[in-house]
Amino acid sequence: MKTSCLALFAIFLTVTLDMAGIGLVLPVLPDLFGAAKSGATVGMAYGLFLSLYALMQFLCAPLLGGWSDRVGRKPVLTISLIGAALNYAVMACLPPLWVLFVARAIAGITGANMSVAQAYLADISTPEERAKRFGQMNACMGVGFILGPAAGGLLREASLMWPFALAAALTVINLLLCLFVLPESRVTEPTAEKLNPLAPLTSITAFRGIVALLLAGGLFAIIGEIGGSVWVLYVENRYNWQGLTVGVSLTLFGFFHALAQAFLVGPITRRLGERGALLVGVFADMACYVALGVVTKGAFIWVLIPLLSVGGIGPSILMAVISKQVSEDRQGQLQGVIASLQSLAAIIGPVLMLNIYFLSREVFPGLVWIIGAALYLLVLPIVLRRSIYK
DSSP states (O other): OOOOHHHHHHHHHHHHHHHHHHHHHTTTHHHHHHHHOOSSOHHHHHHHHHHHHHHHHHHHHHHHHHHHHHHOHHHHHHHHHHHHHHHHHHHHTOOOHHHHHHHHHHHHHHHTHHHHHHHHHHHHSOTTTHHHHHHHHHHHHHHHHHHHHHHHHHHHTTOTHHHHHHHHHHHHHHHHHHHHTOOOOOOOOOOOOOOOTTHHHHHGGGSTTHHHHHHHHHHHHHHHHHHHHHHHHHHHHHHOOOHHHHHHHHHHHHHHHHHHHHHTHHHHHHHHHHHHHHHHHHHHHHHHHHHHHHOOOGGGHHHHHHHHHHHTHHHHHHHHHHHTTSOGGGHHHHHHHHHHHHHHHHHHHHHHHHHHHHHHTTTOTTHHHHHHHHHHHHHHHHHTOGGGOO
């Protein structure tokens, strides 16, 4: 399907706002919970709050993905954006704690529109273009990761409500783009098939090679949660970095990650093929994780940040490989399954990796990174198989 630059912009903006919305919450959330707590400890409430978002995405992403196969991408994206805007507006009012949990659940449900955006890209891209465009989508996630925490921290100085108010306003703009710019990407046909959130997880296994590939995708996601969970704690405790230094490191990672996704995935895939490019990502990440686990000088970390971004190209290329295993009319369902597996990793990964880090911190603080590198040994037998590359 031929599509306009504005249509692609609308889809990429959706993804950017998803990540920026998560990032906007990060610097505000502790203060927000301190203002809203009523009896329960802030620490327990905070943990439940973070898990709730990923849990709702896990349950709802397959439903939205399958529904978009049935009724089209645009209606599902529209409803999801309306829900996201309402969620941010509610949170901007700084409501009681229980209302925050309800709003967070809504955010998780509407945040599953990522699966629909991925299906949209699969619809409008040829098989040869998919790796490049999935890389561009991940680049948008990187941009959101840069802008979200920075904007949230800056706006927090004025008021706790402003980060959420800004997110609501940007989502309304995105909704208008979706309504008036974004064309529908697929022609739908009536079907009597019943929709439920667990059906795709069972039916998708009928596709050749999909179980092993989805397992690899799940391992990628769990490995990726290590950095998101322990980075701040690790560099503060082991290298005595202060808040500004930690913030600069995250900003640089987001910057290099966006560059790698936007400008490296396409060229390296064309030159080395999907198999070669995927192996470059895996080995780059493995090397970085081992280095992070053993280096004792914080200055060396600045050298590793660009290489970590190269390692981040693996999931984008794997996404393109997986999408080729399924027929065009199942792309939405497939992307819903992938989004659910990523959400499941976001539920399990932080809890698992943080426990490993705290249990081993006094003896070997870098153990969690070594375990992450070792997990790639489970991925290698899957990505080395030539039969999965069509």
